[in-house]
Amino acid sequence: MKQMESFGNDLVLDVGANAGQFGQELREAGYRGDIHSFEPLDDAFAILAQTAARDARWNVKNCALGAERGESVIHVSNNSFSSSLLGMLPTHEEAAPESKYVRDQKISVETLDHLFPDIVSRKRSIWLKIDTQGFENQVIAGAKRSLAQIDTVQMEVSLTPLYDGALSIEQMISMMSSHGYCIVDVEPEFCDQATGRLFQVNLTFHRY
Incomplete structure (x- = not known):
């Protein structure tokens, strides 16, 4: 929150909102x-929409963000927030059995570039948060034009492979560097409770 205040952010784009935990x-x-x-999951979105309805400055949309507009299938995890458009690797399920997939859901996928003009009608200081379980690079791929107006990006990245096809932390950092961002914060996110091994961190990037 201190960084958000220091950067003067007045608009947060919360991609992969689940039930609205980050907004709350x-x-x-x-x-x-x-x-x-x-948020693409119907069950999580219902809770999110109910929470946001009490807040005049909180808008919600029932969709995923990706590289292209269309429809796709998301794998729904037992704990909801580990759901992903990518397959889950054994390392993840072994460390967190409650995260295993239990069903699939057909979802709508939009790109940030397509939605951005309707969301941002004037110059804003924007904080983009992406928590999409390995799909983060696809969100960025669909935001190539929008990124020029986004000064801060927070995203969850894996230190070890957890989702099939997800980029490594090294690749994610390189990708963000190519867009003009550097790391300004690192926060532990998901670890194996049995071994203490850290699997995921939240990285915050800010423009040079």
Whole structure:
């Protein structure tokens, strides 16, 4: 929250919002700017929409963001927030059995570039948060034009492969560097409780 205040962010794009946990954390921390949340899972979106309905500055959309517009199938995990458009690798399920996939759901996929003009009608200081379980690079691929107007990007990345086809942390850092961003914060996210091995971190990138 301190970084968000120092950067003067007044618009948060919450990609992979699940039931709205990130938005609620922001409000509890004192953020009063606009939030636009995107969540493809029907069950999680129902909770998200109910929460956001009480907040005039929180808008929600029932879709995933990716590299291309269309339809796809998401694998729904037992714990909901580990759901992904990618296959889950054994390392992930062994460390967190509650994350195993239990069903599939057909979803709508949009690109940030397509939605951006309707969301951002004037110059804003934007914080883009992406938590899409290995699909983060696809979100970025669909936001090539929009990135020029986004100064800060927070995303979850894996230190070890957890989803089939997801980029490595080295590839993600290289990709973001090519778009003009550098790392300004690292936060542990997911570890194996039995061994203490860290699997995922949240990286925050800011423009040079």
